[in-house]
Amino acid sequence: MDNYLTFVCISDTHSQNYPLPPGDVLIHCGDFTKNGQKEEILAFIQWLIEQPFKYKIVIAGNHDVSLDTESYQSKLKQYHHKDSNFDDQELLQKLKDNCIYLFNSSIVIDGIKIWGSPYSLEFHTWAFQLKSENAEVFWSQIEEDSDIIVTHGPPLNHGDEVNIQGKLKNVGDEALLKRVLQIKPKYHLFGHIHEASGQTEQDGVRFINCCILSKSYKLCNKPFIFKLPKKQVIS
Template sequence: MDQAPRPLKRTRIVCISDTHNQTPKLPKGDVLIHAGDLTNQGSFSELEKAVRWLEGTDFEKKIVIAGNHDTTLDANFYRENGAYFHKNHPQDTEACLKLVKDSPSITYLNHESATVRLTHPSGPHTAFKVFGSPYSPAHGLWAFGYTADQASSIWSDIPFDTDVVVTHTPPRGHCDTASPGSLGGCEALRRALWRVRPKLAVCGHKHPGRDVERVKWRLDSKNPSLKYMEDETKAWDDPGAGMGNKKESKVDALMGRMGRKETCIVNASYQATSYGAHKRFNKPIVVDIDLPVWQGEG
């Protein structure tokens, strides 16, 4: 006899990425997801500032991954290239990793999974499995890079039963605008999302790609091309867009009752412009999503 499906309840997830040593004020939510690039170059002082900011935010769970700018969190990379970033002041990678790994309120994921249960008395009492990874296609001298021939192997590590995928890189063709007319996402990651079909995929890395798309997958396709793997992509009309707009940048991703047919892809890059004296910043993206209630299980 089939077990009855667990009831679903709306859960509010606040998504942000690419803060690069900024500490913005965040909207309220149940869960915070930071998709990498906490710092500019990964120094201990930068990471300490970021961790203190994250620990001071009011969320029951805080899920954090690194990005290519968080150089000291990639110990092997920093061992070979650290002098390029901190020639006169080498950083202690063990101390830097300890900051994020030992934080009592941060779930730090380094290409690994975790099961999250919300238990606060006033919370939604939902549960989900999350996979988080800092990797992105190698470009320049930055951390956590991989080559094209490594991509498929890396993203095959995402478990089939993952509900939320957090990666620094976006998938190819979705929220991955690198510059006008240029895309910078990973094709192997897009194929992995089609295979797993998580409810939510959060990324960053490509600042101009900040956006939300809801992708409906073709479940019967064996052709790996974009045309045959996806039925449709629904665009997002940001309610918080525009100067002086005080509304939240929010999306209702309530496709939980659809089963594993759709994925809400969110590029939550906070930094809108990278250089110059007049930097611009985006609002964090708030995702309201249906997740299964765990309360009452044995």
């Protein structure tokens, strides 16, 4: 029996199809649609069903607007889907029926705890927005014993560099970085910043921006793969 779990990690696929390498656990760090239309969500669900992973872990991202059911009817629908009419709660439930959907919550697989959240720092009128002044309190809910932390947005100085009018700027979440370094998981997985895909390390934590599309939405990066040993769970 294999004593390791193989993780295959992707983010920001925006309704594009792509082949995946084999593994045990698929993790998608959000933005699997362009703007969360019903047809896009249903197509993603069908794609998920077809993937031969034992475990499929998904968080939403800021583009998956119809899944932000707390803000969709009151704000996001008018802005993004003014002429659409579908049940956002029903759509979210259908996604949950076909994956492990993490919403500020965790799952334990073979003793490995994965905690996930769809939130990222506030940026225009998108989904799952977090004001920077609320970030420290918000991220305090990340569970202390998490082995893998999955967020849509990046932490500060890791996979968060963008070019703004010729100047490079780090746009990640400082409070998120602080919390991750307090917990010291083995991995922090995220996406959101297409042009900053890649891996970095700090204080023993491996940070991976899992975006597979470029800034211009071209498929340019391969999924990130790693293995972790299964933990013996004493009941």
